[in-house]
Amino acid sequence: MFGHPNRGPAGHVVITSPSGGTAERETRRCAHCGKHWLQVPGSGRQRGLCLRCHGLTCGAKPCDPCLPYEVRIEIEEGRRSGTVAAYLDTYRAVFGALPG
């Protein structure tokens, strides 16, 4: 399920309003934390693009280092050794702290 390109839509939203209108939007998913957000062109919200795993990120600071969602889940499940924090520390030690 994680093999899909992570830049296309990851979900669709339909909101039915009482006035009779129906709004439809696409959601994108953060390649690092798995969060979905509504795709609103021109909203001004800054998102990210990970140049390591080539996935979109939600723009939150903790999602700047590359920790793919699948790896994060496996760490939380105990299928990989260590912790998420330790993984991110290692990442920063190897690639350096990200600016900002």
Added chain:
Amino acid sequence: MARNYAVTHETAAGTTLTILELVNPGTAARGWIYDIIIGCDATPADLAGQFDVIRGTVSGTGTGVTARALDPANPAATIAPEGGTFTGQTKTANSALLSVGLNQRATFRWVAVPGGELVIPGTSDNWVGIESVAHGGTPNINATMHWSE
């Protein structure tokens, strides 16, 4: 082949109140949520609410809700749904997987593209649920979740 299940529950809205959660009771398998519907069956009113889909590590005590197999031939679901209100939950901070602001008169539906499902980790007592983060009133919120195992 994945087995698909559905569950519905209704709970009054409030502040940081979980409406419905899907709990993984063991470590054998993950769950993948692919469809979420949030609506309200109360008398229509212009009240705003915010709902998040969040994760947690301790499911706490809620009201047991029966999962329905979409294919009647499927065995009982592994994932255990529970409805609000809850005591003793542990929620993961900053873990919103989906967030929506919604007028009480509106109905919201989110459907995952294949591969975009919300993952319930294969860790005992981990859960993913719909939370009423804040609301202008306390209307009944109807929630539906579909997932596969």
